[in-house]
Amino acid sequence: MDEKQFTPVNTYEYQALAKSKLPKMIYDYYASGADDQYTLEDNMAGFRRIRLRPRVLVDISVQDISTTLLGISSSFPLIIAPAAMQKMAHPQGEIAVARSAAKNKVIMTLSSLSTYSLEEVAESSPTGPKWFQLYIYKDRLVTRKLVERAEKAGYKALVLTVDAQRLGRREADIHNKFTLPQHLTFGNFKNWTASDDKIRTKKSQGSGIESYFATLMDPSVTWKDIAWLKTITKLPIILKGITTAEDAAKAVESGVAAIIVSNHGARQLDGMLATIDCVEEVVGAVRSLIPVFMDSGVRRGTDIIKALALGAQAVCVGRPILWGLAVSGEDGVDDVINLLRNEFHLGMGLVGCRSVNEIHRRMVKRQNDSCLGVSRSPKYDERLSQPIARL
Numbered sequence: 001m002d003e004k005q006f007t008p009v010n011t012y013e014y015q016a017l018a019k020s021k022l023p024k025m026i027y028d029y030y031a032s033g034a035d036d037q038y039t040l041e042d043n044m045a046g047f048r049r050i051r052l053r054p055r056v057l058v059d060i061s062v063q064d065i066s067t068t069l070l071g072i073s074s075s076f077p078l079i080i081a082p083a084a085m086q087k088m089a090h091p092q093g094e095i096a097v098a099r100s101a102a103k104n105k106v107i108m109t110l111s112s113l114s115t116y117s118l119e120e121v122a123e124s125s126p127t128g129p130k131w132f133q134l135y136i137y138k139d140r141l142v143t144r145k146l147v148e149r150a151e152k153a154g155y156k157a158l159v160l161t162v163d164a165q166r167l168g169r170r171e172a173d174i175h176n177k178f179t180l181p182q183h184l185t186f187g188n189f190k191n192w193t194a195s196d197d198k199i200r201t202k203k204s205q206g207s208g209i210e211s212y213f214a215t216l217m218d219p220s221v222t223w224k225d226i227a228w229l230k231t232i233t234k235l236p237i238i239l240k241g242i243t244t245a246e247d248a249a250k251a252v253e254s255g256v257a258a259i260i261v262s263n264h265g266a267r268q269l270d271g272m273l274a275t276i277d278c279v280e281e282v283v284g285a286v287r288s289l290i291p292v293f294m295d296s297g298v299r300r301g302t303d304i305i306k307a308l309a310l311g312a313q314a315v316c317v318g319r320p321i322l323w324g325l326a327v328s329g330e331d332g333v334d335d336v337i338n339l340l341r342n343e344f345h346l347g348m349g350l351v352g353c354r355s356v357n358e359i360h361r362r363m364v365k366r367q368n369d370s371c372l373g374v375s376r377s378p379k380y381d382e383r384l385s386q387p388i389a390r391l
């Protein structure tokens with residue numbers, strides 16, 4: 001079939017099409033997980049181990065799938081996760097994603113390591129609510145300035161990533177000697193110590209992003225730095241990368257506004273649990289004191305239902321947005337969001353829920369791997385190994 005006429009109907013097909021369009025170095029950077037990528041597979045397999053228990057004969061002729069997340073109304077319980085360097089996928093990069101998010105009434109989280117500046121992204125889509133993701137630099141002034149700029153530009157919350165004291169080892173990036181392409185720069189760091197030179201300096205030695213991280217980010221960050229961050233901002237702080245009850249309890253104690261249960265799309269510590277398998281534990285420890293969101297492995301509307309049934313208030317989505325962006329810019333992002341929204345809407349109806357509040361724990365049941373026979377969907381493997389041939 002002619003690639004041009006092919007319209008993807010789910011996020012897996014978007015991934016296959018994006019793979020056929022992107023240069024290998026860029027596709028691999030977006031798609032990879034750390035080490036053997038066990039957790040990468042498991043993030044998706046985890047959702048398949050959880051099965052739905054629908055209730056029938058419920059009048060679903062009127063459904064409301066909207067929700068409110070930290071005071072922000074959202075058309076459905078989906079948030080766009082921060083992902084670095086989006087101009088590598090499409091020239092409109094983060095601006096296309098921000099415009100799509102605003103149009104579709106979902107929150108966009110902008111990465112610190114964006115290829116447009118945080119001000120350009122804010123100005124591109126003033127009506128769309130946005131959160132700003134932070135890493136803590138060794139030079140605290142870099143972080144402080146970013147916080148001040150994000151506040152001034154109207155971002156509504158800071159998402160502090162806490163699972164990346166050091167960058168995970170993504171072997172494809174090492175093989176590809178990954179670097180930010182010469183015509184691109186980190187939008188937030190023009191003329192700064194944290195400039196994009198750092199990603200290019202050691203490119204002959206392996207992953208440029210690994211050397212950038214090791215040079216500039218602070219591996220000594222602790223809970224004390226959350227207290228410091230609170231002293232320099234009035235914005236709500238969301239911790240991204242909590243996966244245990246112990247850390248969830250500490251997060252609540254530290255006074256943050258919310259938690260994102262995340263393993264960073266399996267790009268950091270391979271061998272971790274799938275994040276969907278961590279949600280209940282974290283929700284239990286948080287005792288409804290603050291909202292819990294989750295990410296990593298969400299590819300279907302029914303995955304969102306499963307996450308909500310286990311106690312999350314919303315999911316964040318990373319790679320599928322990048323696949324939409326790579327395939328057709330803002331339109332592609334619109335389409336990915338719409339596919340997930342429509343799948344969620346249909347799934348909610350078929351489990352017998354008229355509103356997000358009606359999704360509850362008894363709507364899901366866990367199954368063991370042994371009951372399923374396969375650890376991941378053959379459909380997924382097949383689609384990604386031969387992207388266009390199959391299409």
Ligand SMILES: Cc1cc2nc3c(=O)[nH]c(=O)nc-3n(C[C@H](O)[C@H](O)[C@H](O)COP(=O)(O)O)c2cc1C
Nearest residue numbers: 030081082083084111161264265296297317318319
């Ligand atoms: C290409 C790429 C870049 C990412 N960049 C960042 C980043 O700059 N900051 C961050 O906190 N997380 C980053 N993440 C992690 C995502 O925010 C999110 O946790 C993850 O993608 C969720 O998993 P999913 O891709 O399976 O949806 C990145 C993920 C990808 C795939």
Ligand SMILES: CC(C)CC(=O)C(=O)O
Nearest residue numbers: 084113167209213264267
């Ligand atoms: C620039 C990177 C450090 C962004 C990131 O978090 C990632 O690639 O997972």
